[in-house]
Amino acid sequence: MFTYCVDHDTLGQLAWLSCYLTTGVHMSFYLAFLKVLALLAVTAPVALGFGFLGAMAARSHFPPLAWFGKGYIAIVRGVPDIAFFLFFVIALDQAFEWTRHKILCPDWPAEVRQGNDFLVCPQAKLPLGTSPEWVHETYGFFLAVVTFAIVFGAFAANVLYGGMRAVPHAQLETAEAYGMTQRQTFWRVLVPQMWVYALPGLSNLWMVLIKATPLLFLLGIDDIVYWARSLGGTKTAQFTDYPHGDWRMWYFLFLLVFYLAFTRVSEVALERLMRRLTHGQATTGGEAMRRAAA
Amino acid sequence: MKKLILSAAALVLAAGMAVAQDKTVRMGTEGAYPPYNFVNDKGEIDGFEREFGDELCKRAGLTCEWVKNDWDSIIPNLVSGNYDTIIAGMSITDERKKVISFTQDYYPPTESAYVAASEGVDLKGGIVSAQTATIQAGFIAESGATLVEFATPEETIAAVRNGEADAVFADYDYLAPIVAESGGSLMFVGERVPLGGGVGMGLRQSDGELLGKFDKAITEMKADGSLNTLLKKWFGEETVTY
Numbered sequence: 001m002f003t004y005c006v007d008h009d010t011l012g013q014l015a016w017l018s019c020y021l022t023t024g025v026h027m028s029f030y031l032a033f034l035k036v037l038a039l040l041a042v043t044a045p046v047a048l049g050f051g052f053l054g055a056m057a058a059r060s061h062f063p064p065l066a067w068f069g070k071g072y073i074a075i076v077r078g079v080p081d082i083a084f085f086l087f088f089v090i091a092l093d094q095a096f097e098w099t100r101h102k103i104l105c106p107d108w109p110a111e112v113r114q115g116n117d118f119l120v121c122p123q124a125k126l127p128l129g130t131s132p133e134w135v136h137e138t139y140g141f142f143l144a145v146v147t148f149a150i151v152f153g154a155f156a157a158n159v160l161y162g163g164m165r166a167v168p169h170a171q172l173e174t175a176e177a178y179g180m181t182q183r184q185t186f187w188r189v190l191v192p193q194m195w196v197y198a199l200p201g202l203s204n205l206w207m208v209l210i211k212a213t214p215l216l217f218l219l220g221i222d223d224i225v226y227w228a229r230s231l232g233g234t235k236t237a238q239f240t241d242y243p244h245g246d247w248r249m250w251y252f253l254f255l256l257v258f259y260l261a262f263t264r265v266s267e268v269a270l271e272r273l274m275r276r277l278t279h280g281q282a283t284t285g286g287e288a289m290r291r292a293a294a
Numbered sequence: 295m296k297k298l299i300l301s302a303a304a305l306v307l308a309a310g311m312a313v314a315q316d317k318t319v320r321m322g323t324e325g326a327y328p329p330y331n332f333v334n335d336k337g338e339i340d341g342f343e344r345e346f347g348d349e350l351c352k353r354a355g356l357t358c359e360w361v362k363n364d365w366d367s368i369i370p371n372l373v374s375g376n377y378d379t380i381i382a383g384m385s386i387t388d389e390r391k392k393v394i395s396f397t398q399d400y401y402p403p404t405e406s407a408y409v410a411a412s413e414g415v416d417l418k419g420g421i422v423s424a425q426t427a428t429i430q431a432g433f434i435a436e437s438g439a440t441l442v443e444f445a446t447p448e449e450t451i452a453a454v455r456n457g458e459a460d461a462v463f464a465d466y467d468y469l470a471p472i473v474a475e476s477g478g479s480l481m482f483v484g485e486r487v488p489l490g491g492g493v494g495m496g497l498r499q500s501d502g503e504l505l506g507k508f509d510k511a512i513t514e515m516k517a518d519g520s521l522n523t524l525l526k527k528w529f530g531e532e533t534v535t536y
Contacts, residue, residue: 024337118374234472236328
């Protein structure tokens with residue numbers, strides 16, 4: 001990257017390090033951090049949405065919907081995350097491809113399942129074999145987001161379900177006494193008040209979600225763990241301009257610091273949000289704030 | 295929210311359909327096994343197989359694209375169509391032939407070797423590390439030594455350095471540069487063992503046409519000596535040639 005990097009053998013230590021840390025592979029490493037942040041930025045709201053729908057379904061008065069919501073929460077919460085991560089990515093991909101296969105190649109003679117193989121017609125492959133590599137990578141990322149959202153959505157659903165039930169019943173009865181319909185009560189009274197009860201649980205989930213991002217590595221995405229392992233490995237002078245020994249420890253230490261810093265920043269931000277939400281609420285926290293102000 | 299997911303899915307479907315139909319051959323490799331294949335400083339796939347594969351594609355008139363994949367899932371992902379060839383220093387064995395087909399070999403049957411941190415380690419009864427799902431791992435499992443497997447070749451070496459294993463068993467060509475640069479802390483021990491039926495490209499069994507094209511290009515490169523030039527460039531002057 002820097003012009004003095006051409007003579008990499010004669011560099012001083014600091015200059016050597018500056019060249020080493022700006023090689024093309026390191027750029028991929030830094031890009032992987034953006035990937036992780038992007039995953040979080042997309043997954044968190046989607047998972048919250050799944051959670052909200054799940055919680056609404058679970059408290060529905062229409063039994064099949066309630067069973068669906070409660071079943072979703074119970075099943076996903078009860079199965080190890082890692083099993084779901086491996087299952088959903090394969091299952092979603094095969095479900096998409098199978099659907100496309102049925103639509104695009106109705107006259108395909110061969111079986112889709114042949115022993116271990118799952119063979120759809122070439123037009124139904126996702127992404128198509130002819131697509132450029134970035135499409136394949138984006139598709140993999142998309143599957144990862146959906147999987148994360150399904151898993152974390154179930155936990156969020158449980159938290160929100162609890163939050164909704166924690167809103168004082170008197171509030172809802174008062175709303176009804178004023179003649180609000182059930183829908184109005186839900187949106188105008190219940191939902192605005194439930195966040196303060198749900199937030200501790202949700203903030204917990206956010207922390208777990210941050211820490212779960214290295215699971216991307218399991219899904220075959222070149223994330224920060226992949227690059228830390230591959231860059232930290234021993235490099236011999238024959239194949240690189242910057243040979244070094246086994247530096248994996250330093251790379252993983254850097255990941256550790258990154259995650260610690262990230263979770264710390266999240267903690268501070270969530271605490272501020274909690275203060276805002278507590279304001280004027282009929283909770284001990286809200287009461288304490290009222291007294292302090294009075 | 296549902297809308298977002300649906301529209302994202304629709305986007306994926308649409309993007310898939312819009313792409314032109316001329317065939318790109320996706321070449322799957324590990325990118326962690328120098329000199330066969332590795333990721334260079336620029337972040338590109340490099341090595342003997344990169345150069346060789348690009349030349350094959352040129353001769354066969356194919357557009358090729360390189361894809362990285364972990365070693366332990368490299369065969370399943372070929373079979374399920376995530377890429378079209380495996381070109382990753384994979385030895386031709388009868389067991390693998392049951393699942394995929396191979397081109398003719400482009401690297402003669404390889405010798406595998408033991409590397410240890412000191413002379414006189416017990417290779418028959420000690421602990422030996424090897425990469426998962428390699429012919430070397432299969433050999434160690436039957437040799438009487440205790441096998442410890444790792445997902446990447448890098449980790450098999452690290453296991454010897456930190457004392458977890460007495461020795462590592464891998465392709466001689468992979469070990470040679472590492473031993474040369476270890477400053478005497480690693481050394482070859484014991485006899486070299488010839489293993490496997492040479493290194494070939496792996497393709498799906500249903501992909502006979504593509505296999506024929508690559509086979510023809512390999513034959514050409516063997517005949518005009520350009521394969522030997524490449525072998526010498528990457529594996530040294532005294533390497534076995536055709």
